[in-house]
Amino acid sequence: MxxxxxxxxxxxxxxxxxxxxxxxxxxxxxxxxxxxxxxxxxxxxxxxxxxxxxxxxxxxxxxxxxxxxxxxxxxxxxxxxxxxxxxxxxxxxxxxxxxxxxxxxxxxxxxxxxxxxxxxxxxxxxxxxxxxxxxxxxxxxxxxxxxxxxxxxxxxxxxxxxxxxxxxxxxxxxxxxxxxxxxxxxxxxxxxxxxxxxxxxxxxxxxxxxxxxxxxxxxxxxxxxxxxxxxxxxxxxxxxxxxYSQRPIHFYGRFGLWAFGGGFLCFAAMLYLKYIFPWPARLWSVLLWSNDLHSKTFIETPLPSVAVMLFLAGGMSILLGIQAELIMRTYYESQDKTTYLLREVKQGPTADSTDR
CATH class of the missing domain: 3.90.550.10 (Spore Coat Polysaccharide Biosynthesis Protein SpsA; Chain A)
Incomplete structure (x- = not known):
């Protein structure tokens, strides 16, 4: 050539x-x-x-x-x-x-x-x-x-x-x-x-x-x-x-699962501070310069807000991943694109023949 x-x-x-x-x-x-x-x-x-x-x-x-x-x-x-x-x-x-x-x-x-x-x-x-x-x-x-x-x-x-x-x-x-x-x-x-x-x-x-x-x-x-x-x-x-262009759910879903995990950890910490060892929550109250120490509970810590935020972020990330998957499939199928790149095919002379 x-x-x-x-x-x-x-x-x-x-x-x-x-x-x-x-x-x-x-x-x-x-x-x-x-x-x-x-x-x-x-x-x-x-x-x-x-x-x-x-x-x-x-x-x-x-x-x-x-x-x-x-x-x-x-x-x-x-x-x-x-x-x-x-x-x-x-x-x-x-x-x-x-x-x-x-x-x-x-x-x-x-x-x-x-x-x-x-x-x-x-x-x-x-x-x-x-x-x-x-x-x-x-x-x-x-x-x-x-x-x-x-x-x-x-x-x-x-x-x-x-x-x-x-x-x-x-x-x-x-x-x-x-x-x-x-x-x-x-x-x-x-x-x-x-x-x-x-x-x-x-x-x-x-x-x-x-x-x-x-x-x-x-x-x-x-x-x-x-x-x-x-x-x-x-x-x-x-x-x-x-x-991740052909598997966006792996990106968004992975982030979502980590967010869910963080949310469960925050929720577990809330229960621990509420029923088992409340003193860290009261220490948090001291840091907030509160005089009413006995009325303060775990709710005064940022854990509830963090837990809710992580649960919402996890759910939204997984839903976003599903949406990205639908868009990716529409992109390939609407344009008749393949997810692979074919270099060449080698076959015998009768490979295309059909039995009658």
Missing amino acids: TTISQQKATAPVEPGAVDLSVLIPVFNEVDNVGPLHEELDAVLRPSRWRYELIFVDDGSTDGTTAKLEAIQARDPEHVRAAFLWRNCGQTAALSAALDLARGDVLVPMDGDRQNDPADIPKLLATLDQGFDVVSGWRKNRQDALLSRKIPSRIANRLVAKLSGIPLHDYGCTLKAYRRRVLAGVRLYGEMHRFIPIFAAWQGAKVTEQVVNHRARTAGKTKYGLGRTFNVVLDLILIRFLQK
Whole structure:
């Protein structure tokens, strides 16, 4: 089978036949999209790969739209430009690019020129070594230390530890994917950084490649320190989806049973303080600066409230788990999805025949 890095310079370019799709979501990058297109053209055109550049304008307001229209008109053979009605976020723009892509290999990258187009051939060469996903690693990242690099390192280590996919840089947009490993993958929120995890769930072979990272020379960054908190929340969701997406009752039900157990313990402690050893309750009364010590009982402790709260939490968690199970079944059955991923079936020539 011919790999993409082995395509001959004389390979005919058939209408609609594309080997490589470069996906570029942009937002207010009027000064960057032109030079970026020139760099990509300088790298990809001499190789004669059958490629397309998909720019998705995420509701820009600074003239990026007009700039992309001009680029597309100048290079209609390779450039496709899509425009969203409003700013929907990087993940949504990248999802739109994925839906439009026609290539067998998909390479997303940032539109701020911090990713180097010269790294694309390196990613494709690594992909041809038997991998399905090659993730870029900005080993020498050109960003602010305190606001970008340190939070990113912490987040990357957490993601690698909890997901079991040992990558150094989940936040690097520059990656290379074989199209088949993204079949059925849908992106929401800010989940684009976790695409290698989704691909690994599909059975993909994942590796990483050190890539060049350049300092921003034009425009303003769209992200700050606050993005780190979103990564933590997304990580919790990823962990839940990884372990419990097909059995949510095990998550909610387990919490519910622990809550029920805590409630029974509190109730047992109430009975103990009421009928067997009431002095701790009276000590609690002293802590409440009460003069009427003899009238105080276990009811003055927080145990009744804690017991009721735990019983309610346990019941609600189990009911929530049942509801999640119903939603999960509706999700799979309404779309005719399976809970397994079939790689191949080997059978004899008469396996499909029926006796008459």
